[in-house]
Amino acid sequence: MIVVASSIDLRSDTVTRPSPGMRAAMANAEVGDDVLGDDPTVDQLQRRTAALLGKEAAVFVPSGSMANQIALLLHCRPGDEVIVGEGAHMAFHEAGAPSAIAGVQLIPVGAGRNGTFTGEDVAAVAKMESRLSPPTRLVCVENTHNRGGGTAWRRNDLNSVVETARRQGLALHLDGARLLNACVATGTTPAELAAPFDTIAFAFSKGLGAPVGSVIAGLAADMDRAARLRKMLGGGMRQSGILAAGALWALDHNVDRIKDDHENARLLAERLAGIAGLTVDLAQDGTNIVMVDLSTTLPSASDVVARLDAHGVRTLPFGPRRIRLVTHLDVDRAACEEAARRISAVLTNL
Numbered sequence: 001m002i003v004v005a006s007s008i009d010l011r012s013d014t015v016t017r018p019s020p021g022m023r024a025a026m027a028n029a030e031v032g033d034d035v036l037g038d039d040p041t042v043d044q045l046q047r048r049t050a051a052l053l054g055k056e057a058a059v060f061v062p063s064g065s066m067a068n069q070i071a072l073l074l075h076c077r078p079g080d081e082v083i084v085g086e087g088a089h090m091a092f093h094e095a096g097a098p099s100a101i102a103g104v105q106l107i108p109v110g111a112g113r114n115g116t117f118t119g120e121d122v123a124a125v126a127k128m129e130s131r132l133s134p135p136t137r138l139v140c141v142e143n144t145h146n147r148g149g150g151t152a153w154r155r156n157d158l159n160s161v162v163e164t165a166r167r168q169g170l171a172l173h174l175d176g177a178r179l180l181n182a183c184v185a186t187g188t189t190p191a192e193l194a195a196p197f198d199t200i201a202f203a204f205s206k207g208l209g210a211p212v213g214s215v216i217a218g219l220a221a222d223m224d225r226a227a228r229l230r231k232m233l234g235g236g237m238r239q240s241g242i243l244a245a246g247a248l249w250a251l252d253h254n255v256d257r258i259k260d261d262h263e264n265a266r267l268l269a270e271r272l273a274g275i276a277g278l279t280v281d282l283a284q285d286g287t288n289i290v291m292v293d294l295s296t297t298l299p300s301a302s303d304v305v306a307r308l309d310a311h312g313v314r315t316l317p318f319g320p321r322r323i324r325l326v327t328h329l330d331v332d333r334a335a336c337e338e339a340a341r342r343i344s345a346v347l348t349n350l
């Protein structure tokens with residue numbers, strides 16, 4: 001029998017708790033009324049993130065989903081088409097917002113490429129407006145790609161998508177909720193990865209470990225409109241400097257350690273690949289997300305997740321026979337080793 005000391009939570013990098021230092025920074029934040037545009041800490045975060053991403057301006061929003069929806073509203077009109085990678089967060093995890101709010105249809109491309117695609121994929125589906133066709137308006141790149149298994153985009157693919165999109169007059173949005181993971185994996189700066197894109201969504205509440213918030217960044221004129229769209233969507237916040245202070249603290253303290261998450265995810269992936277009935281793609285350029293496929297000899301993903309949960313390892317089902325594990329700043333190497341041991345014990349004792 002396994003004695004469960006405490007649960008190891010690998011469901012997402014969003015489960016982290018603010019550290020005492022971060023909480024102190026939040027408690028002491030100077031605040032104003034950000035809807036009226038005078039919260040100094042929000043201003044500081046917006047300026048700092050715009051500079052980090054090499055863009056003119058940024059707008060602090062409550063969530064990555066809202067940043068993505070604002071991008072859709074900025075670039076598209078109802079009835080327009082948006083090209084996304086297979087399994088895009090916008091398509092799977094934003095509660096139907098792209099169709100319900102922006103009124104766009106998402107066209108997934110790049111089947112079997114872990115969420116990435118190429119310029120050829122874009123050219124194959126992009127449409128001109130006609131009596132029959134919706135106009136393709138926007139290409140959305142998710143880097144890293146969540147459902148793809150934390151995929152960091154390869155430079156060649158990115159370049160070909162950007163070239164084709166520009167040639168065809170399409171706008172480009174980067175869902176960079178985990179952009180820093182892509183930077184660490186590819187040895188690139190955020191500004192380099194963000195450079196070709198008109199807008200970028202960038203999250204503080206994932207690998208950076210802040211409790212709340214994302215920004216959308218881009219041209220100053222677009223960000224003026226973004227602030228109005230944020231209000232329209234109900235995302236206008238008042239003394240949100242308290243939240244922005246957590247994000248600023250994260251930028252100061254939690255960037256250099258993101259590489260640890262990748263090393264821990266690699267360790268988990270290697271350990272899990274050695275367990276009978278589990279398949280992990282070790283050839284993938286991984287970051288902090290590990291996707292594990294279950295053989296048909298094992299119970300379904302939701303059943304396995306429930307059993308692991310009962311033995312102190314929290315994961316999420318990501319399909320009928322796939323589970324996802326994510327490393328983050330609240331799980332260290334020892335916790336990942338222990339998680340692999342517990343998973344092995346549960347699955348070999350079925």
Ligand SMILES: Cc1ncc(COP(=O)(O)O)c(C=O)c1O
Nearest residue numbers: 063064065066089142146175177
């Ligand atoms: C790639 C990606 N984009 C956007 C989001 C949305 O972020 P939020 O949960 O803050 O709405 C997530 C959340 O996990 C994500 O993984």
